[in-house]
Amino acid sequence: MTNDPLWKKCAEFHGHECPGLTIGYKASLLAAKLLGTGFSHDERLVCISENDACGIDAISVLLGCSLGKGNLLFHMTGKQAFSFYDRESSRSFRLVLKPFGPFASKADAFEYYHSLTPEEMFDVKETSIKLPQKAAVFQNIVCPVCGESFAEGFAKITGGRALCPDCAHTFSRFNA
Ligand SMILES: [Zn+2]
Numbered sequence: 001m002t003n004d005p006l007w008k009k010c011a012e013f014h015g016h017e018c019p020g021l022t023i024g025y026k027a028s029l030l031a032a033k034l035l036g037t038g039f040s041h042d043e044r045l046v047c048i049s050e051n052d053a054c055g056i057d058a059i060s061v062l063l064g065c066s067l068g069k070g071n072l073l074f075h076m077t078g079k080q081a082f083s084f085y086d087r088e089s090s091r092s093f094r095l096v097l098k099p100f101g102p103f104a105s106k107a108d109a110f111e112y113y114h115s116l117t118p119e120e121m122f123d124v125k126e127t128s129i130k131l132p133q134k135a136a137v138f139q140n141i142v143c144p145v146c147g148e149s150f151a152e153g154f155a156k157i158t159g160g161r162a163l164c165p166d167c168a169h170t171f172s173r174f175n176a
């Protein structure tokens with residue numbers, strides 16, 4: 001299993017082999033199987049992850065759900081749970097890691113997770129979060145305080161001016 005070229009690709013991107021990456025790898029394999037899709041070159045596939053741990057790197061590598069494309073989103077609960085949405089078929093589901101362990105060591109967890117099939121690892125549930133809109137495209141504006149360009153969606157109207165978040169923060173701290 002650890003000789004799978006897809007696994008090698010994940011480990012190469014992530015930098016090391018670990019139990020967390022294995023969870024994301026298996027979730028990706030199961031998601032691809034259930035949706036009948038592979039790597040998403042656009043925003044067709046969306047993942048909402050409930051953690052920001054190692055596993056999301058495997059999801060980026062295998063399914064193309066990445067921070068940069070805006071189709072990897074977070075709903076932080078600290079759970080090893082991932083909701084997947086296919087914009088084309090409108091299908092969705094939430095994969096939740098079954099409660100395994102505790103393990104004596106990371107190596108034990110790694111071995112164990114790799115010995116399981118994706119189906120054995122996750123409960124497949126219905127999604128509870130509505131599919132978000134496609135990634136917003138903002139105009140860039142220049143902050144009148146620091147002179148740096150930033151996406152207007154981040155503007156904080158402070159003292160009647162549209163400031164960048166950092167300058168708005170400084171402004172409100174000195175004027176509190
Ligand atoms: Zn890791």
Ligand SMILES: [Zn+2]
Nearest residue numbers: 143146164167
């Ligand atoms: Zn600024």
